[in-house]
Amino acid sequence: xxxxxxxxxxxxxxxxxxxxxxxxxxxxxxxxxxxxxxxxxxxxxxxxxxxxxxxxxxxxxxxxxxxxxxxxxxxxxxxxxxxxxxxxxxxxxxxxxxxxxxxxxxxxxxxxxxxxxxxxxxxxxxxxxxxxxxxxxxxxxxxxxxxxxxxxxxxxxxxxxxxxxxxxxxxxxxxxxxxxxxxxxxxxxxxxxxxxxxxxxxxxxxxxxxxxxxxxxxxxxxxxxxxxxxxxxxxxxxxxxxxxxxxxxxxxxxxxxxxxxxxxxxxxxxxxxxxxxxxxxxxxxxxxxxxxxxxxxxxxxxxxxxxxxxxxxxxxxxxxxxxxxxxxxxxxxxxx
Amino acid sequence: xxxxxxxxxxxxxxxxxxxxxxxxxxxxxxxxxxxxxxxxxxxxxxxxxxxxxxxxxxxxxxxxxxxxxxxxxxxxxxxxxxxxxxxxxxxxxxxxxxxxxxxxxxxxxxxxxxxxxxxxxxxxxxxxxxxxxxxxxxxxxxxxxxxxxxxxxxxxxxxxxxxxxxxxxxxxxxxxxxxxxxxxxxxxxxxxxxxxxxxxxxxxxxxxxxxxxxxxxxxxxxxxxxxxxxxxxxxxxxxxxxxxxxxxxxxxxxxxxxxxxxxxxxxxxxxxxxxxxxxxxxxxxxxxxxxxxxxxxxxxxxxxxxxxxxxxxxxxxxxxxxxxxxx
Numbered sequence: 179x180x181x182x183x184x185x186x187x188x189x190x191x192x193x194x195x196x197x198x199x200x201x202x203x204x205x206x207x208x209x210x211x212x213x214x215x216x217x218x219x220x221x222x223x224x225x226x227x228x229x230x231x232x233x234x235x236x237x238x239x240x241x242x243x244x245x246x247x248x249x250x251x252x253x254x255x256x257x258x259x260x261x262x263x264x265x266x267x268x269x270x271x272x273x274x275x276x277x278x279x280x281x282x283x284x285x286x287x288x289x290x291x292x293x294x295x296x297x298x299x300x301x302x303x304x305x306x307x308x309x310x311x312x313x314x315x316x317x318x319x320x321x322x323x324x325x326x327x328x329x330x331x332x333x334x335x336x337x338x339x340x341x342x343x344x345x346x347x348x349x350x351x352x353x354x355x356x357x358x359x360x361x362x363x364x365x366x367x368x369x370x371x372x373x374x375x376x377x378x379x380x381x382x383x384x385x386x387x388x389x390x391x392x393x394x395x396x397x398x399x400x401x402x403x404x405x406x407x408x409x410x411x412x413x414x415x416x417x418x419x420x421x422x423x424x425x426x427x428x429x430x431x432x433x434x435x436x437x438x439x440x441x442x443x444x445x446x447x448x449x450x451x452x453x454x455x456x457x458x459x460x461x462x463x464x465x466x467x468x469x470x471x472x473x474x475x476x477x478x479x480x481x482x483x484x485x486x487x488x489x490x491x492x493x494x495x496x497x498x499x500x501x502x503x504x505x506x507x508x509x510x511x512x513x514x
Numbered sequence: 515x516x517x518x519x520x521x522x523x524x525x526x527x528x529x530x531x532x533x534x535x536x537x538x539x540x541x542x543x544x545x546x547x548x549x550x551x552x553x554x555x556x557x558x559x560x561x562x563x564x565x566x567x568x569x570x571x572x573x574x575x576x577x578x579x580x581x582x583x584x585x586x587x588x589x590x591x592x593x594x595x596x597x598x599x600x601x602x603x604x605x606x607x608x609x610x611x612x613x614x615x616x617x618x619x620x621x622x623x624x625x626x627x628x629x630x631x632x633x634x635x636x637x638x639x640x641x642x643x644x645x646x647x648x649x650x651x652x653x654x655x656x657x658x659x660x661x662x663x664x665x666x667x668x669x670x671x672x673x674x675x676x677x678x679x680x681x682x683x684x685x686x687x688x689x690x691x692x693x694x695x696x697x698x699x700x701x702x703x704x705x706x707x708x709x710x711x712x713x714x715x716x717x718x719x720x721x722x723x724x725x726x727x728x729x730x731x732x733x734x735x736x737x738x739x740x741x742x743x744x745x746x747x748x749x750x751x752x753x754x755x756x757x758x759x760x761x762x763x764x765x766x767x768x769x770x771x772x773x774x775x776x777x778x779x780x781x782x783x784x785x786x787x788x789x790x791x792x793x794x795x796x797x798x799x800x801x802x803x804x805x806x807x808x809x810x811x812x813x814x815x816x817x818x819x820x821x822x823x824x825x826x827x828x829x830x831x832x833x834x835x836x837x838x839x840x841x
Binding site: 232233340341342343370371372373374375376378379382397399400401403404405427437438440441442443444445446447448450451452453454455456458459460462475 | 557558658672673674675702703704705706707708710711729730731732733735736755756758759760769770771773774775776777779780783784785786787788790791
């Protein structure tokens with residue numbers, strides 16, 4: 179049974195994506211990696227949902243599955259109530275306009291043979307926006323101004339721009355088709371800190387001006403705390419905790435969320451703050467541990483955690499996938 | 515005060531360009547005391563990694579260290595050592611670790627044998643003694659099950675364990691100085707916290723001095739005793755960790771710290787530094803930061819600021835601090 183939120187912009191249920199593992203000279207398939215292993219996620223209009231996790235947790239695969247850049251193995255994705263995964267390529271085309279993505283490396287995301295004008299106008303042509311080439315050029319100029327680029331530079335090539343300017347070009351290209359949802363996949367991770375601040379300010383301005391919704395995929399918890407409204411924490415293919423950003427940072431429920439927060443270095447010279455609380459290393463997603471995927475690294479694990487999948491415990495402000503959260507819920511009931 | 519372990523004076527590095535040599539490091543001076551951790555901080559293209567490579571005399575061709583620079587280490591001038599003598603320093607007195615442990619390890623040799631080779635190259639130990647030294651090193655850097663891991667190949671280890679192997683290799687000859695270039699940048703957050711703790715523990719237990727190259731002020735606060743900030747090839751400010759993070763005096767350091775997203779700035783715009791870091795060969799005249807500086811005044815585009823001490827341990831190159839400069 180699936181209950182959809184009436185006011186959701188995007189709703190993901192039981193999303194599964196697996197990749198074949200190939201080996202040997204014949205590249206035979208010898209197994210599958212479950213990169214995304216039953217993810218449920220809801221994105222509300224106008225919010226910034228941060229999807230956080232470490233490398234290999236599947237967060238990038240979730241973003242690409244929404245756009246069908248990767249075909250999911252199972253599950254459903256609804257956008258404004260329309261189930262996307264069952265649509266034909268033609269029927270999906272208009273939704274491709276509503277959902278845009280910007281990625282980590284603005285250098286490799288831009289075709290070096292196209293001028294900035296042609297890069298930004300690509301989506302306008304694909305969706306037949308603008309009467310003619312001149313109208314599209316005028317639209318490109320307007321888009322460049324909206325991301326603080328000088329329209330006089332539109333006939334130059336991407337390599338003539340700095341890393342921060344190239345990310346502005348990518349943002350202008352994404353905005354050209356007037357999307358509703360913008361997926362930002364590590365969009366500021368490759369930038370120097372002074373440039374990251376410029377891009378975060380730009381994204382905040384654009385969100386206010388155009389009522390954009392962001393799915394902000396990142397490993398940087400400092401940026402999440404500053405920028406997100408809600409957070410989903412992912413570990414080895416599964417969402418382990420969701421909640422509003424203030425609550426997640428003030429009182430995390432899942433032991434993995436606690437470990438992530440304890441790893442944020444402080445800038446206050448009066449205290450050195452990081453404590454390594456997660457034990458050992460991140461296991462390979464090819465062989466996730468049985469039971470709770472986090473149990474080998476968890477300082478709070480119970481004997482049962484290695485055997486049984488943890489329950490998804492629902493709270494008024496989010497979920498927590500941990501047997502301890504369940505116990506905590508009962509304890510609160512008794513106290514009340 | 516005793517002589518520093520490492521002292522770099524007037525170090526400049528240049529690469530040939532279309533219109534003559536282009537400097538990437540410009541008259542850098544710094545020193546590190548025995549057992550001390552100095553963080554060299556800067557954005558991409560600031561020259562921080564090239565400075566570290568020059569100390570090891572590993573500047574990639576066709577780059578060259580310009581005449582007039584000096585690198586003193588334990589009383590010897592490294593820039594005038596013979597090639598074999600310099601190789602001995604690299605294996606012995608100074609160890610180095612890099613950002614990408616994945617690309618620095620040989621994929622077809624077990625990690626134990628790789629560290630063993632490093633020891634046998636520089637010390638005359640029996641095979642059995644060298645082997646037990648490797649296992650001892652693996653335990654020192656927190657590799658669990660060190661005996662069994664000796665025979666593991668790099669692809670069988672996670673990124674965090676590979677970085678520990680690299681640290682073990684760099685520590686093999688009990689160096690007095692460890693140079694670590696972005697040692698945690700490629701690592702996940704929970705693993706980064708483990709490696710930072712390891713670097714702190716190593717310096718406390720072995721007394722090894724550390725030159726930490728990083729772009730991350732959070733990492734600086736976790737590990738450093740002193741900090742030097744680089745911009746466009748030059749050191750623009752230095753001081754103790756508490757001084758630099760608590761009361762930065764150079765507008766660039768101040769701007770960098772303000773531009774980092776923090777809990778307190780939530781819901782407010784971040785303070786930006788306008789523009790972009792200038793590339794080598796395009797460094798502005800006078801103070802190189804002046805086109806991006808909101809405090810710039812008359813002398814900044816014309817006159818290069820000199821180093822001005824603001825405390826016995828803190829100094830910055832900024833006209834605002836120099837009383838002899840008239841607007």
